[in-house]
Amino acid sequence: MEFTVEQVAALLNGKVEGNGSATVNRLDKIQEGMPGGISFLSNEKYENFIYHTKASAVIVSKNFQPKKDIKTTLIRVEDAYTGFTQILEAYSQFTKSNKSGIETPSFFDQSSHIGEGHYLGAFSYVGKNCIIGNHCKIFPHVYIGDNVKIGDNCIIHPGVKIISDTIIGSYCEIHPNTVVGSDGFGFAPQTDGTYKAIPQVGNVIIEDFVSIGSNTTIDCATMGSTLIKKGVKIDNLVQIAHNVTIGENTVIASQAGVSGSTEIGKNCVIAGKAGIIGHLKIADYTTIGANTGISKSVEKPNQTLFGYMGMDLKGFLKAYAIFKNLPILQDRLRELEKKQ
Numbered sequence: 001m002e003f004t005v006e007q008v009a010a011l012l013n014g015k016v017e018g019n020g021s022a023t024v025n026r027l028d029k030i031q032e033g034m035p036g037g038i039s040f041l042s043n044e045k046y047e048n049f050i051y052h053t054k055a056s057a058v059i060v061s062k063n064f065q066p067k068k069d070i071k072t073t074l075i076r077v078e079d080a081y082t083g084f085t086q087i088l089e090a091y092s093q094f095t096k097s098n099k100s101g102i103e104t105p106s107f108f109d110q111s112s113h114i115g116e117g118h119y120l121g122a123f124s125y126v127g128k129n130c131i132i133g134n135h136c137k138i139f140p141h142v143y144i145g146d147n148v149k150i151g152d153n154c155i156i157h158p159g160v161k162i163i164s165d166t167i168i169g170s171y172c173e174i175h176p177n178t179v180v181g182s183d184g185f186g187f188a189p190q191t192d193g194t195y196k197a198i199p200q201v202g203n204v205i206i207e208d209f210v211s212i213g214s215n216t217t218i219d220c221a222t223m224g225s226t227l228i229k230k231g232v233k234i235d236n237l238v239q240i241a242h243n244v245t246i247g248e249n250t251v252i253a254s255q256a257g258v259s260g261s262t263e264i265g266k267n268c269v270i271a272g273k274a275g276i277i278g279h280l281k282i283a284d285y286t287t288i289g290a291n292t293g294i295s296k297s298v299e300k301p302n303q304t305l306f307g308y309m310g311m312d313l314k315g316f317l318k319a320y321a322i323f324k325n326l327p328i329l330q331d332r333l334r335e336l337e338k339k340q
Contacts, residue, residue, distance in 0.1 A: 012087070017073065038056060103122040121299045157214075179214045181218070210318040266284045274288045
């Protein structure tokens with residue numbers, strides 16, 4: 001599909017600087033932009049590319065001030081990153097599969113109900129007493145257990161497993177091979193040194209506008225519910241243990257792990273490979289850096305934590321400055337010892 005720069009600008013409520021009649025038909029990285037492509041600039045680290053890119057148009061923020069002449073056409077918007085996200089959303093809608101109906105072979109129990117505008121892919125399975133809303137797309141090889149409820153406009157990608165009694169809100173997307181509602185890691189030590197499995201009889205509740213990446217696991221609660229609140233975004237390869245609560249609009253990056261019964265506040269950012277032990281409370285607006293380990297509750301909001309033991313960022317940087325100079329300090333200590 002091909003659009004003029006003016007049409008793109010109208011979609012974004014932006015202002016064109018340059019050739020508004022130029023046409024674009026694809027999305028390009030700014031460093032790889034070629035004629036017919038549209039890109040964006042939001043990170044100053046990439047500013048140099050805008051002076052050399054061959055892309056037909058670049059989306060920039062309204063306050064961007066170029067330091068050199070620019071050959072490409074600009075589309076000025078309130079925020080370049082948000083603007084390009086709108087373009088990606090529109091592009092996704094144009095290119096997304098519009099499959100509908102029920103493919104065979106698949107199994108859909110007669111006691112279950114699915115709303116209008118649905119798609120149920122081949123080799124998918126829907127168990128007893130399920131309620132699936134309108135305009136949901138369930139791709140091939142998806143397993144949905146008994147008593148599952150799914151709201152409207154959800155996308156369940158191939159290979160997803162949704163275990164019995166799970167509740168999912170509207171406008172949610174679950175990417176391939178993720179498992180929702182598997183048993184939590186609960187074992188009681190016995191006097192003979194063995195472990196006895198503790199039955200996990202709770203469920204998982206996922207609220208509206210939640211996105212879950214591929215190969216992520218969200219365990220059901222031992223009792224009650226594991227709760228993923230509205231607007232949460234979870235990356236690939238994340239482990240969420242039983243009875244965890246994740247607050248609204250929190251984002252969790254790949255390979256992070258949250259242990260059982262931990263409560264994470266709203267609008268938190270948890271970076272890759274971070275680990276949080278069980279039964280803690282993490283305050284709202286907490287940022288946890290990559291590879292950071294959290295071993296105690298974070299009671300004060302708006303903190304940024306780094307390091308193996310989750311130190312305050314300023315404290316961590318001071319400690320790291322000393323740590324990296326330890327070999328030099330050791331050499332100085334040895335010289336002083338020789339002079340004694």
